[in-house]
Amino acid sequence: SQQGEEDPQALSIQEGENATMNCSYKTSINNLQWYRQNSGRGLVHLILIRSNEREKHSGRLRVTLDTSKKSSSLLITAxxxxxxxxxxxxxxxxxxxxxxxxxxxxxxxxxxx
Amino acid sequence: EPEVTQTPSHQVTQMGQEVILRCVPISNHLYFYWYRQILGQKVEFLVSFYNNEISEKSEIFDDQFSVERPDGSNFTLKIRSTKLEDSAMYFCASTGTSGKNEQFFGPGTRLTVL
Known part of the structure; x- marks a missing residue:
């Protein structure tokens, strides 16, 4: 079954640094989405990247998608x-x-x- | 900006009691979902709803669960006889007809079964 698996499980950085999170999945996709969840709260949609896109930006967020490796990364800058x-x-x-x-x-x- | 709303934010109930969780999806959306997240675990799909009927359900969504769209705005999840293991955050989501399957989630209802 399709399943997104992120790594690392936990990441601690200093303010101003960049944070990179990775996701792998198992089967072909139309798109991949990233969500944020503050502690005990709901899911906030951040960004959607289509399977024919390699990179997408939204403010301080940059998402990449590599369908050959079935992986995506989310970069939060600054x-x-x-x-x-x-x-x-x-x-x-x-x-x-x-x-x-x-x-x-x-x-x-x-x-x- | 339109958003999905859910009530109550927190529900405490005794085991065996019935609970109804309520959601108001985004007004022009047509596809509705319930997910749950047990503390510390993944968000799991429960059921999807379209055109006034269930379109898909997971194995979690057994006979104890039911969904309803009683009017043009509300979307409810009923658990008939709650169990301790039903304690979780329950999220409602909706999506429109863009075809992108971009799902917008509500803030969730924290259900605690004692």
Whole structure:
């Protein structure tokens, strides 16, 4: 089954540094999405990258996708304490239509001021 | 910006009791989902709903669970007889017809079964 798995499981950095999180999945996809979850809160959609895209930017976020390696990375530049959260990648269980998402276990990012 | 809302934010119940979790999806969305996240674990899919019927469900979504769209705005998840292991965060999500399957999640309801 398709499954996003992030690494590292936990990452601790100083404010101002860049944070890179990786995600691997198992089968072909139409797109891959990244979500953020603050402790005990809901999931916030960050960015979606299509399978025919290699890189996408949104503010301080940069996402890359390598379909040959079935992997994606999320880079947060110039991190802030407010970026402290868990970050998840998600893929759809099928390649068509509006289908359920499969989430990885996430990367817990701590940004120390 | 439109958002998915959920009520209550926290529900405490006794084992064996029925609970109804409520969601108001984004108004022009047509596909609705429930997910749950047991503390410290992955977000797991429960059920999807489209055109007033369940379109897909996971093996977690057994006979104790049901969903309903009682009116044009609400989307509910009912657990008939709660078990201790139902304690989790329950998230509602919705998506439109863009075809991108970009799902927007609500803030969640924390269900605690005692």
């Amino acid at each position: 991190s802030r304490a407010a970026d402290t959260a868990s970050y998840f990648c998600a893929t759809a269980i099928r390649n068509s239509g509006n289908t359920p998402l499969v989430f990885g276990k996430g990367t817990r990012l701590s940004v120390i001021a």
